[in-house]
Amino acid sequence: MAAPRRLLHDLCGADPARRFSPYCWRAKLALAHKGLEVETLPWRFSDKAAIADSGQDRVPVLRDGDRVVADSWRIAEYLEDAYPDRPSLFGGPGGRALARFVNTWADAVQIPGIAGLVVADIVPHLGPEDRAYFVASRERRYGKPLAEVIAGREQRVGQFRQAMHPVRMVLRERPWLGGADGPAYADYIVFGGFQWARCVSAFPLLTPDDPLHGWRGRMLDLFGGLARRAPAEDRSGG
Amino acid sequence: MAAPRRLLHDLCGADPARRFSPYCWRAKLALAHKGLEVETLPWRFSDKAAIADSGQDRVPVLRDGDRVVADSWRIAEYLEDAYPDRPSLFGGPGGRALARFVNTWADAVQIPGIAGLVVADIVPHLGPEDRAYFVASRERRYGKPLAEVIAGREQRVGQFRQAMHPVRMVLRERPWLGGADGPAYADYIVFGGFQWARCVSAFPLLTPDDPLHGWRGRMLDLFGGLARRAPAEDRSGG
Known part of the structure; x- marks a missing residue:
């Protein structure tokens, strides 16, 4: 075979x-x-x-x-x-250049923001062979226990939502971040962070009236529900 | 005529x-x-x-x-x-879509960040017919005197520099934000904020070793020094 x-x-x-x-x-x-x-x-x-x-x-x-x-x-x-003959991820050279900016923004702002709200929720999903490594390496990074990292998240989530405002402003104008006619790699960059949280935590990162919530629902539906089908903790639907 | x-x-x-x-x-x-x-x-x-x-x-x-x-x-x-036959500002449809994200990011993060450091420095440059309007409208927005808005800026500028990190990460990899081969509209969006500050304030927003400082110098040199020739307070050269 x-x-x-x-x-x-x-x-x-x-x-x-x-x-x-x-x-x-x-x-x-x-x-x-x-x-x-x-x-x-x-x-x-x-x-x-x-x-x-x-x-x-x-x-x-x-x-x-x-x-x-x-x-x-x-x-x-x-x-x-x-695979240049397949649908483009970037929509041309300018789109590729700026998708890199979306990537650095997500890595510098979105991912740390989400981690500070849900990182401790990852631990119960890990097997024993990974758990000690994960906890030790993350606690070293934060300089405190992971339970303390996420403490007070109900009060802090507003800061995270505020930090997502640049994406929200775009999604108020059109359904996708990276393309006029459909999603592009920029959408997958930002969605990846939300899907990470959704898979391990039921903590509500977004409110249902947030344009990001509707967009996340559209992303979950793409490709026959590829991301929606994944085992997850967040059942909010969007 | x-x-x-x-x-x-x-x-x-x-x-x-x-x-x-x-x-x-x-x-x-x-x-x-x-x-x-x-x-x-x-x-x-x-x-x-x-x-x-x-x-x-x-x-x-x-x-x-x-x-x-x-x-x-x-x-x-x-x-x-x-003017589709002139050099493109966006580099294709994906670049146009994501330049809008750069625009919302700059308006939500960069411009307010700079304003909080230099807004009071604008006032001495205004004529009497504009000064009262400007001060009253901005003090209403901030809820305090403009001198208080910029107070402690030497201590707070580090937060602003940190917020610029997504742009910095891109500029560590290549000379321009929006294009592989030269500047694009995304560069002009972000440069506009720095040029605003430069025209009214000598307060150093960037350190000379910051990739953003070198990029700002390249932007000042574009189009025969269009932006560098403008009357300005910041003489740092970059």
């Missing part, structure tokens, strides 16, 4: 169906946007050996035939360049 | 050469990017009548033949659509 042609190492919890990495979601949605089949391989923090040939130790890692590509942004650029 | 074909109403201070509006700078650089000659008309907050036919009361307002276009974003879209 031939080996599967396209594989993605995809972070999971103790339950191999619990796929919560925001960066892996960016890659999975980029692959779906390109209409490319992929087999996702459950990967845990302790599985460093499985991706050692990528030259680094984090997922997503894409294997496309003989090519090994690590890092969600590099995967998106690789897919755009390797 | 025929009337000039293309005019821009451009905010100025008591000195008609002191042009400090961030939104007018976006429009002037967009016009220069398109290689379009324009006559800029000094405009003051008290000159509402001069732009009444634009249906609103703020600048920039562009007059291009019979067309009257208000709002810097609308002007950029107008120029892109009306």
